[in-house]
Amino acid sequence: MKNLVLKKNATANNFVKPYSPNRAVDGSIMPIRRWLADTVPTWIAVDMGAKYWIGSWRVRHMPIAGWPAEYVISDFKLQGSFDLINWFDIDSVSNNTSTVTSREFTPVQARYVRFIVMKGLQVNPHLASLMDLAVYETAPPVSADLANLSLSDGELSPSFTKDTTNYTADVDYDTDSIRVTPRAEDARATIKVNGIEVESGQASQAVNLSAGATTTINVEVIGEDGESKKIYTVEVTRKAALYLDNLIVKSGFSALTLSPEFDKRVNTYTTNAGGLPSVNVIPTSDDGNIKVNGSEVISGQLSSAISLSNEITNIRVDVISSTGDTNEYIVKVSKNS
Missing domain, CATH: 2.60.40 (Immunoglobulin-like)
Known part of the structure; x- marks a missing residue:
């Protein structure tokens, strides 16, 4: 597993010199290579450099470098963001007593991560000191969802959302065929339109429509594991001709x-x-x-x-x-x- 914050740029809302936040992501557990803050709550944020899927993290506390057992941070959490403005919680720990905290979580995608201390060291809750932070890349979760579905003619009703699987659409008589363009949430997924494989984000084969009738189009999404499957259905109604001869x-x-x-x-x-x-x-x-x-x-x-x-x-x-x-x-x- 790749540690995505190793030797990346880190910032903090507070630190005591020379114990800058970059020392908490340099991979070292030498006593001087740590981050130290003298107010709590406090945080450090790390730019991973790009959007990544992450699924686990590790915190190494001061006892790993020789301090007594009570020099561990008590309450802390990991957050993620795409813009350094809007943050979402990923995982949290309360009443920690472990020298090394290693945890897994449901994979999420983020560009930035933030380590927040809500309650500091057991020995002194008003101080926070971290030896090492690691955040690990993981494979994207297997998904059989579509990220988008559009038509060459007409409009989906209701508007597309990945959790809604049944749609209708009306087209004029002059539309005698239609194509659907499905885009998978997971680029590794396979998509079939009425049984014919279609590349994600590309238009399907033309589906013929009968005047005055409804035609069913099935879009099947098969996850990368071959077991996760989801079918989206579009019922397209072509108007009757309504022309004078x-x-x-x-x-x-x-x-x-x-x-x-x-x-x-x-x-x-x-x-x-x-x-x-x-x-x-x-x-x-x-x-x-x-x-x-x-x-x-x-x-x-x-x-x-x-x-x-x-x-x-x-x-x-x-x-x-x-x-x-x-x-x-x-x-x-x-x-x-």
């Missing part, structure tokens, strides 16, 4: 000219009735029910007559899915030429 506006036996020419993805048109009092429309669609100005019309059949005003008359044609989604087309008809 054709739209004809007729006056008598004649079809009026639409501008622009009909295209199912264009929703607004104009035409001129040439002075005629009414028109009919023939809408065609295989994607849903059709209503013309609120009245149902069978696909491919003639609507009832629509009277025209002397101004512009708007004719609304709706394509409606079984779930109530609507695509609206508007034809603006001028009565006079």
